Each structure stands twice: as structure tokens, then as C-alpha cells.
Amino acid sequence: MPNAQGQERKPQIVAISGAGSGIGQALALHFAQQNWQVILIGRRLEALQTTASLCREIVSSAKLLCCPLDLSSADAQSQAENWLRQNGILSLDALINNAGQFVRGDTLSADLADWMRMFEVNTLGPLRLTRACYPLLKINRGAILNISSTLGLKATVDTVAYSASKAALNNWAQAFAVQAARDGVRVNTICPGLVDTPIHGFHKAADKAQTLEQLRNLQPLGRIGRPEDLTSLAFALCSAGSEWTTGAVVNIDGGIHLV
Numbered sequence: 001m002p003n004a005q006g007q008e009r010k011p012q013i014v015a016i017s018g019a020g021s022g023i024g025q026a027l028a029l030h031f032a033q034q035n036w037q038v039i040l041i042g043r044r045l046e047a048l049q050t051t052a053s054l055c056r057e058i059v060s061s062a063k064l065l066c067c068p069l070d071l072s073s074a075d076a077q078s079q080a081e082n083w084l085r086q087n088g089i090l091s092l093d094a095l096i097n098n099a100g101q102f103v104r105g106d107t108l109s110a111d112l113a114d115w116m117r118m119f120e121v122n123t124l125g126p127l128r129l130t131r132a133c134y135p136l137l138k139i140n141r142g143a144i145l146n147i148s149s150t151l152g153l154k155a156t157v158d159t160v161a162y163s164a165s166k167a168a169l170n171n172w173a174q175a176f177a178v179q180a181a182r183d184g185v186r187v188n189t190i191c192p193g194l195v196d197t198p199i200h201g202f203h204k205a206a207d208k209a210q211t212l213e214q215l216r217n218l219q220p221l222g223r224i225g226r227p228e229d230l231t232s233l234a235f236a237l238c239s240a241g242s243e244w245t246t247g248a249v250v251n252i253d254g255g256i257h258l259v
């Protein structure tokens with residue numbers, strides 16, 4: 001697209017983890033619609049390719065790249081760095097740390113392996129990807145957005161490992177927001193409430209309608225979320241219009257954090 005001087009403007013580039021389903025897929029579609037180039041990251045290449053096809057159905061010229069990567073692996077940072085180099089990505093405008101996993105369990109019964117997995121994926125995954133992308137984000141004074149959870153702010157008995165991994169993410173994000181501000185890079189966090197995505201067992205269950213009805217009654221705004229409920233604010237936080245916003249932790253949750 002030409003700018004005011006008639007020069008061709010370089011498309012902005014966002015890397016989104018967990019882009020093969022749920023919230024990450026909705027984010028990819030939204031950014032593609034805004035003419036951003038999107039790097040789709042996740043473990044399953046097929047799922048990333050499905051998201052890429054959906055983006056192209058909406059924007060036939062969409063620029064999309066699929067990066068299969070397991071963010072829980074110890075060498076995920078170097079794998080991401082190599083992939084970015086091999087694919088000629090020289091700068092980034094935004095990184096969305098969205099990939100995540102969920103597990104139930106209380107303090108006395110939760111499996112320690114589940115604790116490890118939650119921290120590997122939900123806390124260290126964003127850290128590894130951020131370290132890989134940071135030199136490229138610095139070039140464009142870009143933005144980092146973490147998709148955390150209401151459960152990272154509000155204690156519940158039976159989601160302790162997940163909640164603790166997201167609480168750690170929130171705290172790290174604010175510490176890093178101060179450090180990254182020196183480079184003009186912003187770091188913000190969205191805490192979604194209950195959103196209908198494959199992360200929940202009920203998503204494909206036969207009794208989904210009944211479950212949703214029960215959950216609906218707990219939500220101050222009267223329904224659970226859809227992935228699209230998050231995309232506008234996520235896009236705004238990654239865009240130049242939010243250039244004075246960093247370290248924010250924003251609930252988008254139908255009001256559930258209030259009750």
C-alpha cells in the first residue's frame with residue numbers, strides 16, 4: 001500500500017504463537033485483515049496451514065509464513081532464531097505470546113509433571129520466543145503482547161499449576177516492560193476469561209450446549225467469550241496508537257474477575 005509520499009509502505013510483521021487454533025487463529029485472521037504479514041507458530045504444521053488458508057480466503061494476497069516449533073523444548077530459542085534467519089526476517093513489529101496449555105488440579109493432588117509442563121509452555125515458552133524475537137523487535141521499536149489469563153490474577157483451588165504459570169507470566173511481563181522501554185519496545189498483557197476454544201474439553205463434547213448454559217450464568221456479561229472478542233484490543237495494543245502503553249495487564253473476560 002502506498003504511503004502519503006507515494007512510496008510503497010513495507011507491511012508490518014507480527015509473529016503469533018499458538019496460531020493454529022482458538023485465540024491465536026482469530027488473531028492471525030485479524031492481523032491479516034489489517035494487511036500485516038503474519039508468522040504463524042505452533043507445533044502442528046497442518047493446523048498452521050489451515051489458519052493460513054483461512055487468512056487467504058479473507059485476504060487473497062495475505063503474506064503468511066508457518067513456523068512449526070515446540071516452545072516447551074529447551075532449544076526453542078535457538079530454533080526460532082535459526083528459523084527467522086533462514087526465512088529472511090530482518091525485523092518484527094509485534095510478537096504475540098499466545099501459545100498455552102491448561103490443566104486442572106489442586107495443590108495436594110496436581111501431578112508435578114503437570115506443574116513442569118505448565119511452566120515450560122506458559123511461562124518459559126513466551127520467554128524463549130521473546131528472547132529470539134527481541135533483536136528484531138528492537139529494530140522497529142515493536143510491541144510484545146502476552147495472552148495470559150484471568151486465572152493468573154485470581155486464585156482458584158483447582159487450577160493451581162496453570163494459574164501459577166500465568167501469574168509468573170504477568171509478573172515477568174511487567175519487569176520486562178521496564179527493561180524493554182529503554183529500547184522503545186512495549187510489553188503488554190491481556191488476561192482473557194473463559195473463551196470457547198479447543199483448550200476446553202467441552203469444546204467438542206456432546207453436552208456442549210448444556211455446559212455453556214451453566215457457564216453462561218456465571219458470567220456478569222451473560223456469555224462466555226469468543227476468540228474474536230480479544231482481537232480488537234490485541235491489535236490496538238500492538239499498534240502505533242498504543243505507543244504510550246506498556247506494562248498494562250488488561251482483563252477481557254466478560255467481567256468474571258469481578259465476581
Ligand SMILES: NC(=O)c1ccc[n+]([C@@H]2O[C@H](COP(=O)([O-])OP(=O)(O)OC[C@H]3O[C@@H](n4cnc5c(N)ncnc54)[C@H](OP(=O)(O)O)[C@@H]3O)[C@@H](O)[C@H]2O)c1
Pocket residue numbers: 017018019020021022023024041042043044045047069070071072073098099100101102121125147148149150191192193194195196197198199200
Ligand atoms: N480459552 C480460554 O478460556 C482461555 C482463557 C484464558 C487464557 N487463555 C489462553 O489463551 C491462549 C490460547 O489458548 P486457546 O484458548 O486459543 O486454546 P487452543 O486453541 O488450545 O490454543 C493453544 C495453542 O497453543 C499451541 N501450543 C500448545 N503447546 C505448545 C507448545 N509447546 N509449543 C508451541 N505451541 C503450543 C497449540 O498448538 P499446537 O498444539 O499445534 O502446538 C494451540 O494452537 C493460551 O495461552 C491460553 O492459556 C485461554
